[in-house]
Amino acid sequence: xxxxxxxxxxxxxxxxxxxxxxxxxxxxxxxxxxxxxxxxxxxxxxxxxxxxxxxxxxxxxxxxxxxxxxxxxxxxxxxxxxxxxxxxxxxxxxxxxxxxxxxxxxxxxxxxxxxxxxxxxxxxxxxxxxxxxxxxxxxxxxxxxxxxxxxxxxxxxxxxxxxxxxxxxxxxxxxxxxxxxxxxxxxxxxxxxxxxxxxxxxxxxxxxxxxxxxxxxxxxxxxxxxxxxxxxxxxxxxxxxxxxxxxxxxxxxxxxxxxxxxxxxxxxxxxxxxxxxxxxxxxxxxxxxx
Amino acid sequence: xxxxxxxxxxxxxxxxxxxxxxxxxxxxxxxxxxxxxxxxxxxxxxxxxxxxxxxxxxxxxxxxxxxxxxxxxxxxxxxx
Numbered sequence: 424x425x426x427x428x429x430x431x432x433x434x435x436x437x438x439x440x441x442x443x444x445x446x447x448x449x450x451x452x453x454x455x456x457x458x459x460x461x462x463x464x465x466x467x468x469x470x471x472x473x474x475x476x477x478x479x480x481x482x483x484x485x486x487x488x489x490x491x492x493x494x495x496x497x498x499x500x501x502x503x504x505x506x507x508x509x510x511x512x513x514x515x516x517x518x519x520x521x522x523x524x525x526x527x528x529x530x531x532x533x534x535x536x537x538x539x540x541x542x543x544x545x546x547x548x549x550x551x552x553x554x555x556x557x558x559x560x561x562x563x564x565x566x567x568x569x570x571x572x573x574x575x576x577x578x579x580x581x582x583x584x585x586x587x588x589x590x591x592x593x594x595x596x597x598x599x600x601x602x603x604x605x606x607x608x609x610x611x612x613x614x615x616x617x618x619x620x621x622x623x624x625x626x627x628x629x630x631x632x633x634x635x636x637x638x639x640x641x642x643x644x645x646x647x648x649x650x651x652x653x654x655x656x657x658x659x660x661x662x663x664x665x666x667x668x669x670x671x672x673x674x675x676x677x678x679x680x681x682x683x684x685x686x687x688x689x690x691x692x693x694x695x696x697x698x699x700x701x702x703x704x705x706x707x708x709x710x711x712x713x
Numbered sequence: 714x715x716x717x718x719x720x721x722x723x724x725x726x727x728x729x730x731x732x733x734x735x736x737x738x739x740x741x742x743x744x745x746x747x748x749x750x751x752x753x754x755x756x757x758x759x760x761x762x763x764x765x766x767x768x769x770x771x772x773x774x775x776x777x778x779x780x781x782x783x784x785x786x787x788x789x790x791x792x793x
Contacts, residue, residue, distance in 0.1 A: 475751045477770045492767045 424598040427451055430515035430537070432529055434465035434502075437546050438518035440574030443469045446499040447575060448603050453501045453508045462502040470497055476575065506536045514599050516568065518546040526550065530558035530565075542595050544568040548619050549675050552585035552612045562587035566596050568607075569616060581618050582607040614679035615672070622660070623672045627688050629657040633708065634690035640708035658708035662701035670695050716761070716789075717782050723756050724778070735778040750775055757781065763788040 427450070431442045434456040442454045442465070456462050473493045501508065509515065515533055519525050526545075533543055542564045545555050556562030567583025580600055584593060593609060600607050610617045629643050638646075644656025661669050670691050677685040694700075694707070701707030717735070724733060728744050740747060753775045754765055763785065774784045 471751050474754060474770055475748065477767060478750050478754070478772050478775070479747055493770075494767075 424595060426513045426599050426602055428453065428512050430455065430509045430512040430533075430541075431518065432456075432515065432533070433518035433520070434461050435518060435520075436572060437570060437574065438516075439465050439468050439472075440572060441516050441518060441546060441570060442500055443472055443496075444575040444603055444605075446496045447473075449499070450602070451499055451501075453503060453512065455503055455506060455509070457504060459504060462504070466497070466500075466502055469500065472573075472575070473497065506532050509533065509536050509541075510538065512537050512541050514542055514544070514595075516544045516546055521547060521550055523550075523554075526555060527558050530555055534559040534561065542566065542592055542599075544596060544599075546570050549615060549672055551614065552583045553587065556585045556587050563589040564592050566592050567612065567616070568596065568600075569618065578605050580605050580607040581616055582609045583612050583616050584609055585612045615676050619672055620676065622657075623669065623676060624685065626657045626661045626669055627673050627685075627691065629661075630688035630691045630708075633658070634688055644709075662707035662709055662711070664701070665703055666691060666700050666707055667695050716785050717778060719760055720778050720781050720785075723760070733778065735782075737778075738776050739778075740772070740776060747772070753781070757785060761785050761789065 429445050429450050429452050431438050431445065431452055431454045434442070434454055438454065438456070442452050445452045446469075454462070454465060456465065470493060473496055477493065515537060517526070517529060517533070519529050530543065537543075539561070543555075543559065543561070543566070545552060545565065545567050546569065547567060548569055550567075552565065552567040553562075556565035559565060562585065565585055566588050567581075567585065569581035569583065571577035571579065582593070582596055582600075597607060614620065615623060632638050632643055633640055640658045644659050647653040647656040655663070670687055673685055673687045673691075677683075677687065698704055699706045702711050705712045721733070724739070727749070728742075731742075731744065733739070733742075739745065739753075740749070750772060754770070757763065758765055765784075765788070769784060769788075774780055
């Protein structure tokens with residue numbers, strides 16, 4: 424299978440990472456977003472990321488090092504606000520905001536422009552794939568791809584099979600990811616899939632432990648690192664993701680299952696209200712102020 | 714040295730109350746992490762109006778004040 428032209432929709436953190444990862448693995452990429460300002464920032468971000476990757480790679484032959492020069496890789500990406508270029512796309516990865524009112528019109532537009540053979544992959548950590556498939560006339564060719572951040576460095580992807588996703592589409596998705604130097608684990612569509620359903624509950628329960636004065640964030644994270652060999656504890660992971668995103672994800676699980684085991688910890692809500700969002704605000708369960 | 718002085722002024726913002734030596738490894742002291750390397754690249758490019766090419770994007774060129782200074786001198790000679 425050949426994926427010569429790949430569409431990437433949405434130039435936020437994840438879209439930028441996916442576009443960079445594709446360009447590094449010799450794909451021609453069409454990166455689409457709604458404004459030239461966002462696209463200019465995306466281009467600057469990708470250039471910086473490529474330069475940093477080059478700087479930190481011990482030798483240019485190292486497997487994580489990007490293939491080719493910075494400008495050569497960057498030249499493989501077309502930055503545009505126009506969907507028309509996607510008429511020849513072999514594969515599309517959608518990374519727009521995790522809201523139905525934003526995603527739905529994107530899928531309608533893609534469905535109208537892209538060739539019939541083209542598979543749409545939704546890069547999402549929580550959105551129901553079956554529902555996205557229903558927004559198109561090709562629900563058998565819609566699949567979920569939960570990429571991890573930073574995309575160029577993370578080689579494993581959680582792939583989600585929607586209700587109507589065909590076996591052929593799953594094989595196409597596997598081949599596509601292999602072409603990016605990545606592997607995948609396929610799971611069925613359910614709120615939070617596997618990774619976030621377990622992770623969010625773990626973070627929420629860890630927040631309860633702080634809330635109830637059972638332990639401190641430092642000690643909770645140390646227990647996970649030193650007893651279980653995790654690279655990061657649940658609360659430092661939450662700080663990295665952003666506590667607002669964590670709270671939003673738990674609320675989605677709570678609404679989806681109507682099960683009180685997903686009730687968000689009051690401390691988590693209060694921290695978000697207080698603007699303590701983790702690393703990005705300088706303060707979360709841990710402090711990041713210089 | 715004008716070049717070294719400018720480098721030191723820039724780094725002083727990140728190394729408060731610490732007297733950074735010319736041959737000391739900027740990244741090993743715990744004040745900044747490896748992501749700071751990109752800020753150094755942009756500082757060098759903007760302050761000295763030089764372009765750092767792909768082949769010079771090596772962390773060793775940015776590791777110490779001495780290394781930075783010699784990189785900048787080399788580039789200034791080429792452009793100047």
